[in-house]
Amino acid sequence: MSPSKSAVVLLSGGLDSATTAAIAMADGYTVHALSVDYGQRHRFELESARRVAEALQVAEHRVLSIDLAALGGSALTDDLDVPQDRSSEAMAEGIPVTYVPARNTILLSLALGYAEVLGVADLFLGVNAIDYSGYPDCRPEFLRAFEQVANLATKAGVEGTLRFRIHAPLVAMTKAEIIRRGLELGVDYGLTHTCYTPDDGGISCGRCDACQLRRQGFAEAGQVDPIPYLVD
Amino acid sequence: MSPSKSAVVLLSGGLDSATTAAIAMADGYTVHALSVDYGQRHRFELESARRVAEALQVAEHRVLSIDLAALGGSALTDDLDVPQDRSSEAMAEGIPVTYVPARNTILLSLALGYAEVLGVADLFLGVNAIDYSGYPDCRPEFLRAFEQVANLATKAGVEGTLRFRIHAPLVAMTKAEIIRRGLELGVDYGLTHTCYTPDDGGISCGRCDACQLRRQGFAEAGQVDPIPYLVD
Numbered sequence: 087m088s089p090s091k092s093a094v095v096l097l098s099g100g101l102d103s104a105t106t107a108a109i110a111m112a113d114g115y116t117v118h119a120l121s122v123d124y125g126q127r128h129r130f131e132l133e134s135a136r137r138v139a140e141a142l143q144v145a146e147h148r149v150l151s152i153d154l155a156a157l158g159g160s161a162l163t164d165d166l167d168v169p170q171d172r173s174s175e176a177m178a179e180g181i182p183v184t185y186v187p188a189r190n191t192i193l194l195s196l197a198l199g200y201a202e203v204l205g206v207a208d209l210f211l212g213v214n215a216i217d218y219s220g221y222p223d224c225r226p227e228f229l230r231a232f233e234q235v236a237n238l239a240t241k242a243g244v245e246g247t248l249r250f251r252i253h254a255p256l257v258a259m260t261k262a263e264i265i266r267r268g269l270e271l272g273v274d275y276g277l278t279h280t281c282y283t284p285d286d287g288g289i290s291c292g293r294c295d296a297c298q299l300r301r302q303g304f305a306e307a308g309q310v311d312p313i314p315y316l317v318d
Numbered sequence: 319m320s321p322s323k324s325a326v327v328l329l330s331g332g333l334d335s336a337t338t339a340a341i342a343m344a345d346g347y348t349v350h351a352l353s354v355d356y357g358q359r360h361r362f363e364l365e366s367a368r369r370v371a372e373a374l375q376v377a378e379h380r381v382l383s384i385d386l387a388a389l390g391g392s393a394l395t396d397d398l399d400v401p402q403d404r405s406s407e408a409m410a411e412g413i414p415v416t417y418v419p420a421r422n423t424i425l426l427s428l429a430l431g432y433a434e435v436l437g438v439a440d441l442f443l444g445v446n447a448i449d450y451s452g453y454p455d456c457r458p459e460f461l462r463a464f465e466q467v468a469n470l471a472t473k474a475g476v477e478g479t480l481r482f483r484i485h486a487p488l489v490a491m492t493k494a495e496i497i498r499r500g501l502e503l504g505v506d507y508g509l510t511h512t513c514y515t516p517d518d519g520g521i522s523c524g525r526c527d528a529c530q531l532r533r534q535g536f537a538e539a540g541q542v543d544p545i546p547y548l549v550d
């Protein structure tokens with residue numbers, strides 16, 4: 087565990103990215119957290135990101151704004167309806183309307199720019215290909231292809247001063263495994279925000295895909311989810 | 319020339335991207351132009367992008383804002399000095415301080431998101447690997463790697479409804495060749511903006527690398543550059 091090891095961690099304020107940041111720290115990285123305000127409906131996430139960053143005592147936390155809603159095309163940034171009360175089978179089918187076009191490519195590009203400025207080679211993001219296989223940009227083959235882009239696109243990559251690596255420690259974990267690991271590392275899931283359609287006070291609906299996956303994960307892990315929900 | 323062929327063109331307002339947009343139109347594409355206000359010092363570019371988009375009568379022109387200056391690390395967004403009066407030899411050496419970390423990766427990611435929303439498979443950008451070989455993200459190997467990412471990252475790519483292609487028609491052209499081609503296509507270079515360090519009225523310095531390359535290009539093409547400069 088070298089004191090000079092640093093990483094950029096994409097921190098959304100959700101359960102997965104909070105766990106990812108804790109894992110990076112447990113692996114000995116000094117964490118520079120990056121959150122992106124991309125016009126998502128569930129902006130309580132960003133407040134959660136701030137609280138998680140503070141609780142984990144990361145070295146630095148930056149928030150970048152970009153109005154992806156101006157491009158349209160997703161239930162997370164548009165006026166499209168977010169699905170609720172879907173069965174596990176329905177959630178496993180196809181790519182949901184909550185997919186934000188090119189989101190992880192955009193987020194990783196920004197993380198890459200930040201990492202190059204800092205002189206940091208390691209990028210962490212909390213994608214997960216098992217419980218949420220519907221998003222194409224959560225798959226290992228996407229992450230490997232982006233790693234190649236990172237090393238071709240940058241001054242540091244081309245000059246060989248940095249060899250960029252994309253870390254997705256949760257990619258093959260179930261939600262229950264993620265929660266168990268996070269609790270071992272002391273993550274306070276009461277600070278995290280998961281819901282796509284919270285009420286005006288930020289209380290989670292309990293019915294969107296994200297809430298359902300979270301609640302199933304806590305149930306499977308045999309743990310109590312510390313956040314309140316609008317429905318039981 | 320199919321009337322339904324559409325493309326997203328990254329339009330900075332500079333000479334290269336204006337020519338690229340004109341080439342896309344000449345190739346029969348309906349052009350959706352995307353400009354990004356990334357906190358660049360030379361924001362007169364964006365005004366030029368608007369004028370160029372209007373002159374070319376593109377189908378649509380969107381401007382996205384993102385504050386890359388918040389990440390730092392470039393003479394184009396920071397308080398670093400932009401080099402002036404450099405010799406051709408000096409310009410050919412290494413990667414200049416005007417390099418913006420991960421810029422083209424970020425711009426292409428945004429263009430990709432926009433293209434997916436529109437249902438458009440073809441992305442154009444005006445990078446050029448000959449006169450400006452110093453930027454790693456202007457090279458064909460970077461563009462090929464990004465094309466792979468695009469097809470792995472997106473719903474449309476994974477579902478096979480779109481096969482994304484990155485077009486960089488200027489990549490192997492000299493500045494003089496670009497200018498000749500643009501003039502053939504009727505591009506009004508008087509509307510474009512190239513300078514990294516214009517004065518308060520937007521007049522080009524004539525001394526930064528970008529101005530020097532432009533002026534050499536016009537000279538080699540045997541054409542008169544229609545824009546004024548602060549120095550002869």
